[in-house]
Amino acid sequence: MSRVRSGLVVAARRRHYAVRADDSGAVVDCVLKGRRTVVACGDRVSFEHAAGSDAIVAVEPRASLLYRSDAFREKVLAANVTQVVAVVAPDLAIDENLLNRWIVAAELEHCRFVLCANKSDLPGYDALLRRLAPYRAFGYPVAECAAKRSVEALERYVRGQRSVLIGQSGMGKSTLLNALVPHAQARTGEVSPALGSGRHTTTGTALYPLSPDASAWLVDSPGMKVFGLAHAEPEALAGAFIEMRPLLGHCRFRDCRHDREPGCAVVAAVDEGRVAPQRLALLHALRSEAEAARDPSR
Ligand SMILES: Nc1nc2c(ncn2[C@@H]2O[C@H](COP(=O)(O)OP(=O)(O)O)[C@@H](O)[C@H]2O)c(=O)[nH]1
């Protein structure tokens, strides 16, 4: 009879997981049986040695689960996250639709949201900060960093938190991680002379403890071009838009979709310039995606 042990999932790639055992602190490679179980970095699990391999047998209840999904499939980023850190930089085009989707994902899971404006050493940084001003106005902090020089501003935010670093490829997530966690050795997009061509991209997710007991940590995620939230509860979406929250409940109709209904407080706020039209358009898009994914006729 083998003993059931507990631990923290520190790496996930396809159906393989690395679990940091609570008893020894050693990292154990585990498989997962049962196609329907979802396991992510940050999950607390039980695992057991049987027939020559270690297998995850149970997942503890989660405080949060961050994932992206469309109508057909889901990709789990991390479990038990307390904070989403979105990394942007001045040298690459920022997809603000994507950025706003990350904010919504964080809000839906009751996570903090922090922007990291990286690469402060590059031209165009002031313009980047101006572009981020509306997010600051929502109350989301902006940590100004240069991954290779100083990450102090970000360090203050990640301390004591369980964060996931999210961002488009090339913004500097892996470089930031290496600066924040000295022994992380996350692969960066530096052109490798040995490999000759291009950049390697991170596949899978990995968790890096920030404290000896691994109660605080950082998860690095692969860059992404899309971020679907098809799993969201359609009715919960409006509440994830922080500037719309005080307006909810003030529309003429209780089930208002904030679209073409008369007496809509959100549409009125857009007309008065108090809510950005792009944010309301995103709410409508997310709602349609979530409803389409639930449509039984699909
Ligand atoms: N100039 C400058 N370059 C940076 C900074 N941070 C990262 N980079 C570079 O940006 C590129 C992408 O970084 P990487 O960490 O791989 O980005 P990721 O795809 O978000 O993980 C690499 O060439 C890094 O060396 C920074 O603060 N300043």
Ligand SMILES: [Mg+2]
């Ligand atoms: Mg990376």
Ligand SMILES: [Zn+2]
């Ligand atoms: Zn309304």
